[in-house]
Amino acid sequence: MVSPMNKKIEIIDLRVAYAGKSALKGISFDIFENEILGIIGPAQSGKTTLLKAINRTLDFTTGAEVDGTIKVDGEDIATVKNVYELRRKIGMVAPLPVGLPLSIYDNVAFAPRMAGVRDSKKLDEIVERSLVQAALWDEVKDRLQSLGTKLSGGQQQRLTIARALSHEPEILCLDEFSIAIDPVTTMRIEEVLKSLRSQMTIILVTNLVQQAKRLANRTAFLFNGELVELDKTEVVFSESPSEQKTYEYVNGIFG
Numbered sequence: 237m238v239s240p241m242n243k244k245i246e247i248i249d250l251r252v253a254y255a256g257k258s259a260l261k262g263i264s265f266d267i268f269e270n271e272i273l274g275i276i277g278p279a280q281s282g283k284t285t286l287l288k289a290i291n292r293t294l295d296f297t298t299g300a301e302v303d304g305t306i307k308v309d310g311e312d313i314a315t316v317k318n319v320y321e322l323r324r325k326i327g328m329v330a331p332l333p334v335g336l337p338l339s340i341y342d343n344v345a346f347a348p349r350m351a352g353v354r355d356s357k358k359l360d361e362i363v364e365r366s367l368v369q370a371a372l373w374d375e376v377k378d379r380l381q382s383l384g385t386k387l388s389g390g391q392q393q394r395l396t397i398a399r400a401l402s403h404e405p406e407i408l409c410l411d412e413f414s415i416a417i418d419p420v421t422t423m424r425i426e427e428v429l430k431s432l433r434s435q436m437t438i439i440l441v442t443n444l445v446q447q448a449k450r451l452a453n454r455t456a457f458l459f460n461g462e463l464v465e466l467d468k469t470e471v472v473f474s475e476s477p478s479e480q481k482t483y484e485y486v487n488g489i490f491g
């Protein structure tokens with residue numbers, strides 16, 4: 237018997253506007269534990285806004301108004317007692333590497349230290365685990381004290397992923413992670429994501445529709461702030477998805 241999938245995130249009639257201008261127009265769907273959910277859509281369709289709503293970093297955007305409900309593990313994120321704990325549960329990887337001007341080691345140890353981890357053995361373990369998970373350990377293990385910013389672009393992006401993994405997130409959100417890296421590194425990180433799926437829920441925002449096709453269990457197509465279609469990836473990329481617009485977008489007819 238197939239076991240039912242557990243809902244990790246529930247999004248219910250989510251609306252976001254910036255200074256009165258609508259960016260998400262009432263979208264509803266669930267995200268399940270241990271799936272990779274691909275989110276595709278042309279520029280300005282609301283993909284990044286959705287990620288920012290989920291980890292409540294929209295709180296920092298002046299003029300952003302959020303309506304509707306997002307639940308993580310059944311709890312409404314608008315009323316969680318500890319928003320820092322919510323953000324620790326959710327790792328976020330931005331389009332461009334955002335390393336701190338610190339050593340490789342200190343970049344990865346930054347969040348655990350902020351969370352109060354002081355024991356050096358424990359920190360060593362976290363740094364090694366995170367770098368191994370991000371497929372960077374072998375390349376940097378002999379120079380952990382050198383500056384993170386001296387790494388290549390692809391290595392810096394993997395360092396960003398290691399930082400996101402350092403606080404053992406249950407949800408990993410990636411926003412166009414491969415925008416500034418070469419195809420070989422992109423493939424390498426894609427392998428990393430496949431292996432992480434068994435340990436966490438992954439939300440993959442991507443402009444590369446083929447990347448969603450390669451990695452995602454299900455794919456959501458956002459257009460102009462609306463959820464046009466969400467289905468198993470093989471359906472979204474088939475000859476006959478539910479919506480003609482989906483077919484046109486994934487086949488490059490517009491976008």
Ligand SMILES: Nc1ncnc2c1ncn2[C@@H]1O[C@H](COP(=O)(O)OP(=O)(O)OP(=O)(O)O)[C@@H](O)[C@H]1O
Nearest residue numbers: 254258259277278279280281282283284285286297
């Ligand atoms: N901080 C902001 N202030 C005002 N408007 C914003 C802000 N952030 C996003 N928007 C607007 O909200 C809409 C959705 O933007 P968003 O960045 O979520 O889309 P996206 O699908 O991630 O686009 P892209 O692929 O270009 O990153 C756009 O019209 C954008 O201009």
